[in-house]
Amino acid sequence: MLERSPQVKRAHLLRRPLAALLTLPLCAGGLLTLAAPAQAAVPTGPTVSVTLGDSYISGEAGRWMGNSDDTGTDRDGTDRAWNGSGYDPTTVYGSTYASGCDRSDVAEVASATGIAQAGVNLACSGATTADVFRAADGGQTFKGEAPQADQLAQLAAKDDVKLITLSIGGNDLGFSDVITSCAEDYLIWDSYCNSTQQQTIDAKMPAAMAGVGKAIDEVRAAMTADGYTDSDYRIVLQSYPSPIPRSSENRYPESGWTRADTGGCPFWNVDSDWARDTLVPEVSDQLAKVAAAKGVQFLDLRDLLQGREVCSTATQLATPSSPPSATTSEWARFVDVGTTTQGTTQESMHPDYYAQLALGHCLSLLWAQSGADYACRNTAGQDASGMYLTPAS
Structure with missing residues (x-):
C-alpha cells in the first residue's frame, strides 16, 4: 500500500x-x-404572548354578549357593535373586520392576564394549517396576510416571545361544512347528518392532524431561526369546545321549529348528541395525540361551554326585561338563520364575548402550570372568574 x-x-x-x-x-x-x-440572542424587547390559528382563537363572535331574537337596535343589549345609530363591527374587530380575520378586542390573548407584557393576536378566522406554515415551506398568504409563522418570526426577532398558543385543524376538517350540512338536514331535508359527516371527518382526519403537527414544527423552526431555544418559550395547542348541547340539555323541543326560529340551534337530537359526545371528543383526543408527539402542552376545551351552549337548559335568550349576563346568557353565538339576520353568518357557533373572557382566564391559569396537560371548565352560575383546570384525561 x-x-x-x-x-x-x-x-x-x-x-x-x-x-x-x-x-x-x-x-x-x-x-x-x-x-x-x-x-x-433572544431579543430584549417586551415579553409577548402570541396566538396563532383560526377563528376559535382569533376572537370570532366576540361582538356578541349572549343571544337575542330581537333584530332591532342593540338586540336587547347583546350586540356590542351598536353605536346608538347603527352598527360598527370595527369597534370590536378593528381593521381586521374588513379582511374577515375578525380579531376581537376580547380574544383569548387580549383577555388573558399575568403572562407577558403584551399580547399579539396573529390568528385569522377561516385559517387552515397551511396558513400557519412558513412561506418557504409551503405556507400561503391568507386574506392578504403573510403566513402566520412568518409573521411570528418578524415579531420574535424584536420582542421576547414567551408563550405561543395555537388553535388549528378545524377548518382542515371542514367544521363549517359540518354545521351547514347538519342545519340543512334539519331545516330542509328532514334527514340526519351524523353518519355522512362522520365519514367525511374520518377521511380528513389523518391529513388534518399531520397539518397540525407540521404547523407546530413550523412555529419551532421560526423561533429557532430567531435565536430561541425550546426552553425560552412555551407552545400550547388547544382543542375546540362544543357550541351545542346534548339533546337532553336542550331547552327547546325537537319538533315545532323553535330551535331554528327562536333558539338558533337547528339540529336534530341524534345529530346534537353526535356532535357533543362523539365529534368534539374525537377531535380533542386526536389533537392531544399530536401535542404529545410534538412535546407541547395541551389545553383541552371540549367541556368549556358545558351548560352555556346555544339552547342549553341552564341559559336563556336576552329580552328587554332580562338583559344579557355572564351567568344567565349563552356563551356561544347561535346559528344566524331566517330572512332577518344579525351580524355575519361566519360568527355562528363560535365562543362569544363571555366565552372569550373565559378562554383568556383559562390561558392565564394554564400559564401557571408548566408541563402537564389540562382541561378547562366553567363553574355553573359564575362568570369567567369561575373557570378552573383539571388534569386532562
Whole structure:
C-alpha cells in the first residue's frame, strides 16, 4: 500500500465529518475542540404572548354578549357593535373586520392576564394549517396576510416571545361544512347528518392532524431561526369546545321549529348528541395525540361551554326585561338563520364575548402550570372568574 504524502493526508483530514474532528487527539494531553457558531440572542424587547390559528382563537363572535331574537337596535343589549345609530363591527374587530380575520378586542390573548407584557393576536378566522406554515415551506398568504409563522418570526426577532398558543385543524376538517350540512338536514331535508359527516371527518382526519403537527414544527423552526431555544418559550395547542348541547340539555323541543326560529340551534337530537359526545371528543383526543408527539402542552376545551351552549337548559335568550349576563346568557353565538339576520353568518357557533373572557382566564391559569396537560371548565352560575383546570384525561 502506497504511503500518502503529508499534503494528501491533510486534504483527506479536512474532508472528514465534523463529528470525527471533535474527537481527534490534539496531543497526548488534550483533544481538539471547535467552538460552536454563535447563536443570535433572544431579543430584549417586551415579553409577548402570541396566538396563532383560526377563528376559535382569533376572537370570532366576540361582538356578541349572549343571544337575542330581537333584530332591532342593540338586540336587547347583546350586540356590542351598536353605536346608538347603527352598527360598527370595527369597534370590536378593528381593521381586521374588513379582511374577515375578525380579531376581537376580547380574544383569548387580549383577555388573558399575568403572562407577558403584551399580547399579539396573529390568528385569522377561516385559517387552515397551511396558513400557519412558513412561506418557504409551503405556507400561503391568507386574506392578504403573510403566513402566520412568518409573521411570528418578524415579531420574535424584536420582542421576547414567551408563550405561543395555537388553535388549528378545524377548518382542515371542514367544521363549517359540518354545521351547514347538519342545519340543512334539519331545516330542509328532514334527514340526519351524523353518519355522512362522520365519514367525511374520518377521511380528513389523518391529513388534518399531520397539518397540525407540521404547523407546530413550523412555529419551532421560526423561533429557532430567531435565536430561541425550546426552553425560552412555551407552545400550547388547544382543542375546540362544543357550541351545542346534548339533546337532553336542550331547552327547546325537537319538533315545532323553535330551535331554528327562536333558539338558533337547528339540529336534530341524534345529530346534537353526535356532535357533543362523539365529534368534539374525537377531535380533542386526536389533537392531544399530536401535542404529545410534538412535546407541547395541551389545553383541552371540549367541556368549556358545558351548560352555556346555544339552547342549553341552564341559559336563556336576552329580552328587554332580562338583559344579557355572564351567568344567565349563552356563551356561544347561535346559528344566524331566517330572512332577518344579525351580524355575519361566519360568527355562528363560535365562543362569544363571555366565552372569550373565559378562554383568556383559562390561558392565564394554564400559564401557571408548566408541563402537564389540562382541561378547562366553567363553574355553573359564575362568570369567567369561575373557570378552573383539571388534569386532562
